[in-house]
Amino acid sequence: MSEPVRIAVLPGDGIGPETTAEAVRVLQAVSGASLPLVFETAPVGGAGYDADGDPLPAHTLAVCERSAAILFGSVGAPRYDTLPRASRPEQGLLRLRKHFDLFANLRPAIVYPELAGASTLKPEVVAGLDILIVRELTSDIYFGQPRGVRVNEAGEREGFDTMRYTEGEIRRIAVTAFEAAAKRQRRVCSVDKANVLETTQFWRDVVTDVHKQFPAVELSHMYVDNAAMQLVRAPKQFDVIVTGNMFGDILSDEASMLTGSIGMLPSASLNAERFGLYEPIHGSAPDIAGKGVANPLATILSAAMLLRHSLDQQAAAARIEAAVRRVLAQGLRTADIAAPGARTVGTREMGDAVLAALATG
Ligand code: IPM
Numbered sequence: 001m002s003e004p005v006r007i008a009v010l011p012g013d014g015i016g017p018e019t020t021a022e023a024v025r026v027l028q029a030v031s032g033a034s035l036p037l038v039f040e041t042a043p044v045g046g047a048g049y050d051a052d053g054d055p056l057p058a059h060t061l062a063v064c065e066r067s068a069a070i071l072f073g074s075v076g077a078p079r080y081d082t083l084p085r086a087s088r089p090e091q092g093l094l095r096l097r098k099h100f101d102l103f104a105n106l107r108p109a110i111v112y113p114e115l116a117g118a119s120t121l122k123p124e125v126v127a128g129l130d131i132l133i134v135r136e137l138t139s140d141i142y143f144g145q146p147r148g149v150r151v152n153e154a155g156e157r158e159g160f161d162t163m164r165y166t167e168g169e170i171r172r173i174a175v176t177a178f179e180a181a182a183k184r185q186r187r188v189c190s191v192d193k194a195n196v197l198e199t200t201q202f203w204r205d206v207v208t209d210v211h212k213q214f215p216a217v218e219l220s221h222m223y224v225d226n227a228a229m230q231l232v233r234a235p236k237q238f239d240v241i242v243t244g245n246m247f248g249d250i251l252s253d254e255a256s257m258l259t260g261s262i263g264m265l266p267s268a269s270l271n272a273e274r275f276g277l278y279e280p281i282h283g284s285a286p287d288i289a290g291k292g293v294a295n296p297l298a299t300i301l302s303a304a305m306l307l308r309h310s311l312d313q314q315a316a317a318a319r320i321e322a323a324v325r326r327v328l329a330q331g332l333r334t335a336d337i338a339a340p341g342a343r344t345v346g347t348r349e350m351g352d353a354v355l356a357a358l359a360t361g
């Protein structure tokens with residue numbers, strides 16, 4: 001029997017505990033003698049603050065340190081919004097990204113054939129959509145110093161943040177994007193605001209230079225405002241989109257909605273050693289938390305990405321993805337992806353259906 005592989009499970013807040021519970025059940029189902037998975041759960045976000053006064057308790061970080069990968073739920077709830085910034089739930093996530101240098105955020109936006117009608121866009125605009133957003137995750141205006149609120153020379157208060165990117169930071173995310181594209185349709189669109197921002201002109205220059213190592217992949221550039229428009233006008237023109245932290249935050253939410261349900265989309269945040277944090281794109285959804293109605297598929301698909309990217313278990317990942325496709329084909333829907341008036345299932349029932357599909361698949 002192989003050595004047990006430890007997975008850190010950080011359910012977080014809101015619907016996170018419900019959706020990660022289903023993903024853990026699915027991982028347990030693919031665990032076995034050749035892939036013995038063990039799970040260690042720890043609080044993060046608001047739950048970390050409640051347990052330990054810190055959105056990323058030292059114990060939670062230690063659990064992550066001794067694991068092969070992190071399965072993450074979601075963080076945030078209105079009752080934490082008035083805390084000082086350092087204590088807010090989001091800081092738990094931002095600090096994990098920085099601590100493990102998880103610079104490469106992969107956010108696929110796929111439209112499953114059965115769900116083309118769930119999009120707010122016309123089915124023909126989104127049917128067959130398969131794009132990958134590669135978002136830089138550890139730099140940019142999210143982390144740039146200096147930042148703060150100060151009194152300026154005129155005696156007026158002003159807020160300020162700093163957008164910055166080093167050449168190395170741009171190179172490594174560009175390489176990630178070109179390598180990902182090489183396995184797909186071999187097209188990368190780099191998104192920037194080079195017509196206005198120095199940092200992103202530099203971004204464009206560096207991406208153009210890295211592209212010389214990937215002649216088989218086509219590179220185009222697009223300003224972020226145009227990219228936001230093109231994503232709703234004709235999203236299928238894109239294969240891989242690579243962009244900085246802030247633009248990627250915005251465009252990935254937009255792309256997720258093309259698919260009709262943010263409840264379906266997984267993500268991976270990887271470092272250079274392929275250690276990663278895997279989380280659904282959706283947030284903590286406080287309005288439906290604890291009701292057993294959340295869609296667990298994004299977290300289950302995140303678990304599949306975990307197997308693929310951090311554990312190199314391609315077959316197990318593909319089995320889970322196939323099981324999800326099968327339950328969709330069977331017509332099972334949680335409320336977020338159901339046609340109006342159609343019968344819906346809850347979080348646990350959806351998890352049960354994926355387990356049943358795994359067992360028979
Ligand atoms: C995301 C989220 C985070 C971000 C928040 C929770 C800090 O919106 O993962 O996209 O802005 O990166």
Ligand code: MG
Pocket residue numbers: 249250253
């Ligand atoms: Mg976001």
